[in-house]
Structure formats: C-alpha cells, structure tokens
Amino acid sequence: MLLEISNLTKVFGDKTVLDIHSFNIGNGEIVGLVGNNGAGKTTLFRSLLDLIKCDSGEIAMCPQTENEHEGNEPAINPAQSEEWKKFTGAYIDDGFLIDFLTPEEYFHFIGKVNGISKEETDSRLEEFSQFMGGEILGQKKLIRNLSAGNKQKVGIISTMLHRPQLIILDEPFNFLDPSSQNYLKKLLVRYNEETGATIIISSHNLAHTEDISTRIALLEHGVIIKDLDNRNRAVNKELESYFSID
Ligand SMILES: Nc1ncnc2c1ncn2[C@@H]1O[C@H](COP(=O)(O)OP(=O)(O)OP(=O)(O)O)[C@@H](O)[C@H]1O
Numbered sequence: 001m002l003l004e005i006s007n008l009t010k011v012f013g014d015k016t017v018l019d020i021h022s023f024n025i026g027n028g029e030i031v032g033l034v035g036n037n038g039a040g041k042t043t044l045f046r047s048l049l050d051l052i053k054c055d056s057g058e059i060a061m062c063p064q065t066e067n068e069h070e071g072n073e074p075a076i077n078p079a080q081s082e083e084w085k086k087f088t089g090a091y092i093d094d095g096f097l098i099d100f101l102t103p104e105e106y107f108h109f110i111g112k113v114n115g116i117s118k119e120e121t122d123s124r125l126e127e128f129s130q131f132m133g134g135e136i137l138g139q140k141k142l143i144r145n146l147s148a149g150n151k152q153k154v155g156i157i158s159t160m161l162h163r164p165q166l167i168i169l170d171e172p173f174n175f176l177d178p179s180s181q182n183y184l185k186k187l188l189v190r191y192n193e194e195t196g197a198t199i200i201i202s203s204h205n206l207a208h209t210e211d212i213s214t215r216i217a218l219l220e221h222g223v224i225i226k227d228l229d230n231r232n233r234a235v236n237k238e239l240e241s242y243f244s245i246d
Pocket residue numbers: 012013017035036037038039040041042043044
C-alpha cells in the first residue's frame with residue numbers, strides 16, 4: 001500500500017493546523033508519527049480517513065495488486081471514493097466503537113461489514129487471545145462497561161480482523177498496561193511481516209515508537225519537520241534532543 005500526501009492543509013479558524021508539502025509512505029513501512037500536543041497528528045489521521053475535509057491538497061492511496069510483484073493499483077483519493085475502506089483498518093478513539101454491543105457482537109459486526117463469516121471472525125480472534133487476556137470475550141459485558149484499556153484493545157483488534165493493507169492507529173499504547181503495550185508491539189510487527197501491510201501509528205511513547213517503526217516523522221505545528229529512517233533503530237538521540245526540556 002502506497003500513500004502519497006501532497007500540499008495538504010487544514011485550517012481551523014485562523015490557525016493552520018496541517019501543512020504537509022509532500023509525504024510519501026511505501027509498501028510495508030511502519031511509520032511512527034510523533035509530536036507535541038496539538039501538533040496535528042490526529043488531524044492528519046482524520047484527513048486520511050475522510051473524517052474532515054482539508055482546505056487543499058491531495059491524498060492518494062494505491063493498494064498493492066493481489067500479485068505483489070505486479071506493483072500497485074491506481075490511486076484512490078479517500079475524499080472521492082469509498083474504495084479505500086476495503087483495504088484500511090483504523091482506530092482513532094472509542095467513538096469508533098458501538099458501546100451498546102458486547103465485544104463479540106462488535107467483532108461479528110465488523111466481520112460482516114467486511115464479508116467475513118462469524119466462524120471465520122471467531123477463528124481470527126484466536127490470534128488475539130493472549131492480547132485480550134481473558135477480559136474481553138465471554139464476559140457478557142457491553143463495550144461501554146469495559147475498562148479504558150480493554151476498549152482500546154477491542155478497537156485495535158477490530159482494525160486487523162479483515163487483514164487490511166493499511167492500518168492507522170492513533171495513540172494505540174494509551175490505556176494499555178505495560179505487558180499489553182509490549183504485546184501490542186509484537187502484534188503490529190508480526191502483522192506487518194505476515195501481511196506486508198503499511199502501518200501508521202501516532203504515539204507519545206518514544207521508546208515503543210522507536211522499537212517498531214521503520215521510519216519516524218516528527219510533526220510540529222502541522223509541518224513534518226523531520227522524516228527519519230529508523231531501520232537501524234538509530235533515531236533515539238535526535239528525538240531525545242527534540243523533546244528535551246533542558
Ligand atoms: N474541530 C476542531 N476545531 C478547532 N480546532 C481543532 C479541531 N480539531 C483539532 N483542532 C486543533 O488542531 C490542532 C491539532 O490538533 P490534533 O488533535 O490534530 O493534535 P495532536 O497532535 O493529535 O495532539 P495530541 O498529542 O494532544 O493528541 C490543535 O491546535 C487543535 O486544537
């Protein structure tokens with residue numbers, strides 16, 4: 001899945017909160033988006049998911065063909081077509097959940113929307129049983145009564161159920177206990193390796209972001225001011241110095 005962003009701007013009132021001249025993400029990259037509060041991370045995600053209308057610019061998503069050696073399909077602009085939903089899984093916040101359903105009902109709903117049978121959905125859920133830690137399935141609890149961390153897990157798992165080529169997660173480590181945070185890192189890296197999917201996460205947890213990302217983009221006042229290759233896990237000093245308070 002290739003993603004190309006060009007000349008993307010979003011203005012709220014008299015403030016430009018997003019101003020991305022050019023940012024391209026390649027097939028199979030894991031991109032970590034970091035930046036201070038209000039830097040524009042969620043706004044960028046909402047733009048990619050057609051949840052807000054940008055003031056200018058283009059987003060082009062090019063899914064990989066079934067035979068990956070044949071390259072990528074023509075570009076889709078999420079503001080102009082619904083096709084992107086077939087190959088995208090995203091979780092921004094618990095507004096994505098349906099709180100009067102149990103987790104099972106929600107997962108089956110997500111499966112159904114994506115043409116996956118109940119049986120297949122149940123079978124795919126087994127891959128996440130350790131992550132769910134016995135707290136989510138079979139509890140006869142509505143999603144609204146789950147703890148914040150368990151809601152977060154339901155949202156994250158639901159992005160992977162239909163095995164999309166693009167996953168977008170806003171602050172996925174939030175609310176998770178330390179073991180679940182570690183487990184999530186494993187899940188994301190494994191998903192990326194097994195499916196070749198492109199994954200974009202935002203996080204304030206620099207250590208986790210550095211651990212799993214092949215590339216890290218630093219956003220400041222809506223502008224990508226650094227685009228760092230992290231394949232050798234070498235960005236630590238640069239990020240530490242940016243976020244240092246001395
Ligand atoms: N609907 C809105 N109306 C007005 N301003 C908005 C709206 N949504 C976001 N903003 C502003 O856009 C800027 C970027 O916000 P955004 O939530 O994208 O930042 P962020 O990097 O995700 O921050 P955080 O790390 O705190 O979650 C902020 O100044 C925010 O106040």
